[in-house]
Amino acid sequence: MSWEWFWAPEYGPARFVFQHLLAATYALAFVNVLAQFRPLLGEHGLTPVPRFLRDVPFRKAPSLFQFHYSDRFLLVVGWCGLLLSLAAFLGVADVLPVWGSMAVWFVLWAVYLSIVNIGQLWYAFGWESLLLETGFLAIFLGPAHTSPPGPVIWLLCWLLFRVEFGAGLIKIRGDPAWRDLTALHYHHETQPMPGPLSRRFHRAPRALHKVEVLANHFTQLIVPFGLFLPQPVASTAAAIMIVTQVWLLLSGNFAWLNLITITLACTALDTTLLRWVPMDALTPPAVLPEQDAASPLWHRAAVLALTALVIVLSYWPVRNMLGRGQVMNRSFNKIHLGNTYGAFGSITRTRYEVVLEGTGDRDSGWREYEFRGKPGGVSRRPPQIAPYHLRLDWLMWFVAISPSYGRGWLERLVIAMLRDDRRILRLLRHVPFREEPPRYVRARLFEYRFSTGEEYRESGVWWVRTPLTELIPPVAAEDVRTDG
Structure with a gap:
């Protein structure tokens, strides 16, 4: 042959x-x-x-x-x-x-x-x-x-x-x-x-x-x-x-x-x-x-x-x-062969971001935690991350769309902030509390949009954001418990 x-x-x-x-x-x-x-x-x-x-x-x-x-x-x-x-x-x-x-x-x-x-x-x-x-x-x-x-x-x-x-x-x-x-x-x-x-x-x-x-x-x-x-x-x-x-x-x-x-x-x-x-x-x-x-x-x-x-x-x-009910990014077996792929089958029209903040006193100013890749501070230029992958930052984008995506882990992230757990917080770009952990942590939902040319020339901001609601109200360490 x-x-x-x-x-x-x-x-x-x-x-x-x-x-x-x-x-x-x-x-x-x-x-x-x-x-x-x-x-x-x-x-x-x-x-x-x-x-x-x-x-x-x-x-x-x-x-x-x-x-x-x-x-x-x-x-x-x-x-x-x-x-x-x-x-x-x-x-x-x-x-x-x-x-x-x-x-x-x-x-x-x-x-x-x-x-x-x-x-x-x-x-x-x-x-x-x-x-x-x-x-x-x-x-x-x-x-x-x-x-x-x-x-x-x-x-x-x-x-x-x-x-x-x-x-x-x-x-x-x-x-x-x-x-x-x-x-x-x-x-x-x-x-x-x-x-x-x-x-x-x-x-x-x-x-x-x-x-x-x-x-x-x-x-x-x-x-x-x-x-x-x-x-x-x-x-x-x-x-x-x-x-x-x-x-x-x-x-x-x-x-x-x-x-x-x-x-x-x-x-x-x-x-x-x-x-x-x-x-x-x-x-x-x-x-x-x-x-x-x-x-x-x-x-x-x-x-x-x-x-x-x-x-x-x-x-x-x-x-x-x-088929009419096409789905994207699904594996049909446990060894991930013969998968289906796809991206952005739906487009979001408005950008929402979850911003995590901490304070030593509820009556004093709140300080913001900064993530490595996802938008946070309005004056920070979005970084080039790919082809590297920031998994926490990506999941935070999903949480902003639907808080249910944070079920089972977002509370643990808040607890890590309250306890200054550096094993987890090293995933972040900036932790604003160096001497001692915050007394309270909260999560707020914002609407973000890119700045216009005029806004950028006047203030140097990349983003303009509008506060919408509190996703997680101020919480203290004694208010939450975890089994691990």
């Missing part, structure tokens, strides 16, 4: 770029784990993992932490994941035999799956499932001294298609603002975490906003079909998606969603657009010259089994995309 149809050597440079970008994304995700997991989910975090593990069995949340969890063990696992992802980025997996390369990528996937499956609401974002599904397919791509298997390249393109086309469908179906081209009249101002250029994007002419929406519909509803056409059409489609993702990265902070989508798009690029990739990087000198570009038969069988598995699992996301 001839296997010529199986190999795609012309996608060697694409695999090289894809694997390095994926390794960088994994590294970023593990840095995030090391910095934020313990205050959010650790033994003394806002939603402690040990409680979760007592109630949720392995079959519902497969994770190595089902066998043992401690904050120290979490650090060990996080550091192992970070070091392994850096090794993959430096090309260590490329000098290994096929089974060794697959083992590197499998461990990265399995470790991060173990974290996501116990991450509760803090890890319930679409880009977590997207990283896991991408990472699982990457296991089968093989090292640089073998030819890329064509079926895996096609599966990665199919995943990218689902990401883009699903996002386009949910917009068209979900909110009339996408259909009448007015969505960007609001989005840049009301998105979860604006960036330093978001105000400039928001204040662009409304006619340009409508052009942006049309371009978005074209990129997400038409262009994805080009991924399955012969070159150079597929490369052109991928390049359009990459440019669009860079545009989105400039206009707001969406964690590593844009980075992982760009990573996927690189798999559709042929050598014409990737001729800058050094060819010697694809055949490391440490690899023996007698090694064959064809991977072992067992690897080819594994790739075919993977292809069959993805075809079966694709039933659920395809049914979701074609």
Whole structure:
């Protein structure tokens, strides 16, 4: 049996770029784990993992932490994941035999799956499932001294298609603002975490906003079909998606969603657009010259089994995309394969923000806690955070939309402020109480909008805010209790 149809050597440079970008994304995700997991989910975090593990069995949340969890063990696992992802980025997996390369990528996937499956609401974002599904397919791509298997390249393109086309469908179906081209009249101002250029994007002419929406519909509803056409059409489609993702990265902070989508798009690029990739990087000198570009038969069988598995699992996301009740960012199984994706199926027209304040005396002035990324002080320019992910800041955006999103953890955050619990408060940018904790803490709801050009010139403010109501009235430490 001839296997010529199986190999795609012309996608060697694409695999090289894809694997390095994926390794960088994994590294970023593990840095995030090391910095934020313990205050959010650790033994003394806002939603402690040990409680979760007592109630949720392995079959519902497969994770190595089902066998043992401690904050120290979490650090060990996080550091192992970070070091392994850096090794993959430096090309260590490329000098290994096929089974060794697959083992590197499998461990990265399995470790991060173990974290996501116990991450509760803090890890319930679409880009977590997207990283896991991408990472699982990457296991089968093989090292640089073998030819890329064509079926895996096609599966990665199919995943990218689902990401883009699903996002386009949910917009068209979900909110009339996408259909009448007015969505960007609001989005840049009301998105979860604006960036330093978001105000400039928001204040662009409304006619340009409508052009942006049309371009978005074209990129997400038409262009994805080009991924399955012969070159150079597929490369052109991928390049359009990459440019669009860079545009989105400039206009707001969406964690590593844009980075992982760009990573996927690189798999559709042929050598014409990737001729800058050094060819010697694809055949490391440490690899023996007698090694064959064809991977072992067992690897080819594994790739075919993977292809069959993805075809079966694709039933659920395809049914979701074609059905009238389309949902976005849902995993249909516990290993996060064959997921459905999408973003901003509805657009908020008004921006609300929750502002947490403390005071030593209810009759004295209130001082504001400052978060690292989300809007707070009106004079602070929105920072560039992406591709990093500030999980607490994102959840605070949801709380401003509906306080129910804070159930189970917002009270613990208030208690951490009242007790000056630095294990949790290190998630914040500024804690206004250094000598002793506040006597009272409250949460107020504000309406925010970007300042006009005249307001900015007069006072230097980026935001104008209007107080609406108290979300949590002044509370003292003795007014609340917690069992942990």
